Amino acid sequence: xxxxxxxxxxxxxxxxxxxxxxxxxxxxxxxxxxxxxxxxxxxxxxxxxxxxxxxxxxxxxxxxxxxxxxxxxxxxxxxxxxxxxxxxxxxxxxxxxxxxxxxxxxxxxxxxxxxxxxxxxxxxxxxxxxxxxxxxxxxxxxxxxxxxxxxxxxxxxxxxxxxxxxxxxxxxxxxxxxxxxxxxxxxxxxxxxxxxxxxxxxxxxxxxxxxxxxxxxxxxxxxxxxxxxxxxxxxxxxxxxxxxxxxxxxxxxxxxxxxxxxxxxxxxxxxxxxxxxxxxxxxxxxxxxxxxxxxxxxxxxxxxxxxxxxxxxxxxxxxxxxxxxxxxxxxxxxxxxxxxxxxxxxxxxxxxxxxxxxxxxxxxxxxxxxxxxxxxxxxxxxxxxxxxxxxxxxxxxxxxxxxxxxxx
Numbered sequence: 226x227x228x229x230x231x232x233x234x235x236x237x238x239x240x241x242x243x244x245x246x247x248x249x250x251x252x253x254x255x256x257x258x259x260x261x262x263x264x265x266x267x268x269x270x271x272x273x274x275x276x277x278x279x280x281x282x283x284x285x286x287x288x289x290x291x292x293x294x295x296x297x298x299x300x301x302x303x304x305x306x307x308x309x310x311x312x313x314x315x316x317x318x319x320x321x322x323x324x325x326x327x328x329x330x331x332x333x334x335x336x337x338x339x340x341x342x343x344x345x346x347x348x349x350x351x352x353x354x355x356x357x358x359x360x361x362x363x364x365x366x367x368x369x370x371x372x373x374x375x376x377x378x379x380x381x382x383x384x385x386x387x388x389x390x391x392x393x394x395x396x397x398x399x400x401x402x403x404x405x406x407x408x409x410x411x412x413x414x415x416x417x418x419x420x421x422x423x424x425x426x427x428x429x430x431x432x433x434x435x436x437x438x439x440x441x442x443x444x445x446x447x448x449x450x451x452x453x454x455x456x457x458x459x460x461x462x463x464x465x466x467x468x469x470x471x472x473x474x475x476x477x478x479x480x481x482x483x484x485x486x487x488x489x490x491x492x493x494x495x496x497x498x499x500x501x502x503x504x505x506x507x508x509x510x511x512x513x514x515x516x517x518x519x520x521x522x523x524x525x526x527x528x529x530x531x532x533x534x535x536x537x538x539x540x541x542x543x544x545x546x547x548x549x550x551x552x553x554x555x556x557x558x559x560x561x562x563x564x565x566x567x568x569x570x571x572x573x574x575x576x577x578x579x580x581x582x583x584x585x586x587x588x589x590x591x592x593x594x595x596x597x598x599x600x601x602x603x604x605x606x607x608x609x610x611x612x613x614x615x616x617x618x619x620x621x622x623x624x625x626x627x628x629x630x631x632x633x
Contacts, residue, residue, distance in 0.1 A: 228529055234292055241296045244268060245303025245479075252304040255433035256583050259426060261389040262433050265307040266345065274311070276340045278319045278468070283336035285322070289536035290467045294475040294528060301479020302486075305587045306433035308476045309594075310386040314339075317348035317394045319468035321410070321452055326461045331452040334412075338392065346412070347390035349381040349439055357597035359620060366441065368409050369400035374447040375411055380423075385436040388422055391415055393439060399454055408458035412450040419444040430586035463545065467535045470596050471548040474528055477559040477591040481524070484584040485517050488566040491574065491581070513569055517562050524558040527551050546608035553601035556592035563588030 230238070248265050255262045269275070278293055279285025288296070293315065300308035318339050322332045338344040354363045366379025381395055392412050399409040413420060423438040455461060462469060492505040492514070504510055531547035538544055567574060567585040574581040592598040607614060 228291075228533070230295075234295060237288070237292060238295050238299055240272060241299035242302075244272065245299050245301075248300070248303035248307050249483075252306070252433075253578055253580070253583060255304070255306065257432075257577065259428075259432040259435065261386065261435050262304060262307045262310075263389060265304060266311060266386070266389055269307075269311055270343055270345065275314065275318075275343060275345060278315050278472075279322050279336060279340060283322050283332060284340040285336070289532075290471060291529065291532040291536050293472055294478075294532040296475075297472070298475040298478040298482065298525075301476035302483040303479075304433070305476060305480045305483075305584070306431045308479060309431055309473065310389075310434040310436070312472050312476060313348050313385045314346050314390070316468050316472050317346050319472070320461070320465035321394070323468070324461060324465050326455065326464065327453045330449065334449055335452070344391040345386070345389070347384055347386050347393040349384040349387075349393055349395045351381065351383045353380065353382055355382070357593070357595045358599055363405075364396060364398035364408065366395060366397045367400060368397040368411055368451070372445060374445055375409075375451050377411055377413065377441045377444045377446065379441055381439040381441075383436045384422075384439045385434040387435065387437050387439055388415070389435070394452065395439070395441070396458070402456065404456045406457045406459055407455065409454040410452040411446060412452055413439075413441065413444060413446060417444050417446065430583075430588070430590045464540050466540065466545055466548060467532075471531065471535070471551065473594060474548075474552045474555050477555050477588070477594070478521075478525055478528060480584055480588050480591065481521050481555075481559040481562040484563045484566040484581060484588065485514075485521055487580045487584065488517075488569050489514060491570050495573075510569055513565055517565055520558045520562055524551075524554045527554045542608060546605060549596065549601040549604045549608075552594075552596055553598055553605065556594065556598050556601075559588045559591035 247268065248262070251262065251264070273286065276285035277296065278288050281287035297308050297312055318335055321327055321335045339346060352363065352365050354365065366377065366381060368375050368377050377395070377397055379397065384393060387393060392414055394410055394412050397409045397411050399407060419442040421440045421442070423440060426432070426435050426437045453461070492510050493503050496503045528551040531544065531551040534544040534547045563585045566581050570581045576582065607617070
């Protein structure tokens with residue numbers, strides 16, 4: 226499939242490429258220090274990216290997943306951690322302003338914050354008990370009605386750009402709910418009594434996302450900060466999977482593309498003493514670079530096609546399966562290309578501060594990033610075989626409802 230970009234899309238891409246060049250100049254420092262790239266976020270704010278995927282009816286730019294994919298692949302080539310963390314904002318404001326499940330009052334509130342006031346909103350689903358291998362999220366963070374609003378208690382994990390954002394939208398379990406799939410999205414301002422952060426983000430890759438742990442101890446927020454409450458979060462999650470999940474995939478396309486560009490530069494720039502040609506002429510190098518370009522382009526086309534499907538037909542079984550195929554393909558491709566780039570770059574590129582060394586570590590996280598590789602394959606298989614998920618044996622034996630959990 227050939228995607229002929231419009232002038233508007235070309236302009237968006239050029240803006241993102243210019244920002245990526247700027248972000249790349251600081252990426253190594255932020256990676257080494259595991260520091261928030263505040264200056265990058267400030268530029269994204271100034272460029273209007275807080276409203277990029279908010280509908281035009283709410284004052285945003287109204288881009289769909291395909292345009293978003295173009296943008297975040299380009300941004301990911303510059304500073305992967307900036308693109309990945311900032312996408313947390315997009316992955317929250319998109320669903321909360323787009324879905325028919327969300328009340329209009331909440332949509333207007335989010336649009337007011339992001340579009341009119343330029344507020345950056347982080348998002349947080351995961352907790353210490355979460356596992357992306359299964360895809361379910363036990364909610365230990367509780368919300369109860371009190372004092373004309375909500376009181377929130379619990380601990381969340383993997384809260385990207387938590388201390389750089391103005392708000393964090395967290396998924397909680399509402400008091401009085403009986404269905405384990407119930408949920409309530411609550412908006413927590415950064416300056417909230419009882420809110421604290423455990424700075425435990427010391428990781429292999431994507432270090433500048435600063436995805437620390439959020440602690441909420443009887444935090445009170447006004448009623449309107451309770452954005453969306455439901456007895457079953459699954460329909461909302463499926464309806465907005467393109468923002469919740471698929472919006473992160475292009476960042477890892479950017480990581481792989483950056484690694485390929487960098488290793489090509491290294492190979493062409495190194496000429497061993499006593500030889501008339503650079504390492505780019507070595508047959509093994511040529512073969513590996515050829516394999517990398519094929520891998521990258523194949524994954525890119527799968528991703529672009531999945532985004533085009535979402536924009537064309539909305540959330541359907543076909544488009545959801547395409548999103549899982551794209552994430553799986555990109556995750557495996559990215560870790561493979563960044564590993565091969567490190568191998569081709571050789572011992573000179575394994576030092577801290579090397580662009581390839583950083584991209585190798587960032588790329589290693591690609592298959593783990595939700596939706597995780599095996600969870601993607603599970604859903605791809607269900608769609609390909611036409612199986613009903615209700616007929617599938619659970620991957621782990623669940624606790625019987627009338628039987629207490631074992632004591633240890």
